Amino acid sequence: MTLEPYLLYALAGVGLFAIGLYALIARTHLLRKILALNVMGTGVFLFLVAIAYRSEPVADPVPQAMVLTGIVVSVCATGLALALAHRVQTTTGRMVLPENDESGA
Amino acid sequence: MNAPDGITDDTRLTPLRLIIMLFVLTLAGALGWAVCSLPEYSSGLAVTALAELSNSGVLNPVTAAVLNYRGYDTLLEIAVLLLAVIGVWSLAQAEPPAAFEPASPVLLSFMRIVLPLMILIAGYLLWIGSFAPGGAFQGGAVLAGVLVLLRLSNQDFAIWSHEVWLRFCLVLGLSVFIAVAVGVMAGGGKLLEYPRAHAGMLILLIESAALISIALTLAALFVGGRALSDEDSSSASENGVQPK
Incomplete structure (x- = not known):
């Protein structure tokens, strides 16, 4: 079995998703969690674009459209998450969620 | 670590x-x-998307998917952008401009060259989106870059202090999109079912409004909070804080 180029990118997307998921669960610092969410999202985008590439003669436009709008939405979600994290820090003085506060230090 | x-x-x-x-x-x-x-090869929805391209009003299949085939999806995504700004604005207030150092002369003269070009490129991306890669989201990102540069060089107080205009432009994309989506029902179509003869023009109209809203949304998120309105600044100056 030869490794098709799309398969390499799709598997890299799955890998990014897994790395992000691990960091999202295992790390306590809020900035790391937000970064982890972004890494997961990038993995999903990479996967969608790779899947679209399988189509002949031109790439499937529908996953491309989903990624295109998804990038802007993920930037907005990151902005909102950063504002929430900043609020947590100004309120509690710590950049961790309250339930992680003892174990995270 | x-x-x-x-x-x-x-x-x-x-x-x-x-x-x-x-x-x-x-x-x-x-x-x-x-x-x-x-499966190694799968056309997915590409065949359908290309077959219906002549009915979509644009020549670029990605733009057709964003604004015609999946218009409902994009409508909700633009609503999500607005919700994000509302969320950030209710959580935080923007740093007053005085918190930043004055911009360096190098940055200012760089901006004088590059900002007009960026605005031009944003409009070009919007226009070319109907037949080549481009569109409201790409143009909006470039236009947001203009606003971010203005923010970084401390030149943008005028933009964020006109709160009525700011709010109007933030909701412009969503309002125009909803107006068009509902408006086409008057001609007997379903929600978001553009009449074939006017589809291209309606898509350009939605995209132009969305471009402005997307750019302002991204820049507002970069600013990271609600700017001081005129009322806020006057009450702040009553308390002895200078608004500028």
């Missing part, structure tokens, strides 16, 4: 983390197996 703010984020492999890692590896393995078992 020390995080920049001094919180020690230890990377030791505790039993709990080992369980999480096993869970994630299992999931990744299952996903990877699923990806490998996908």
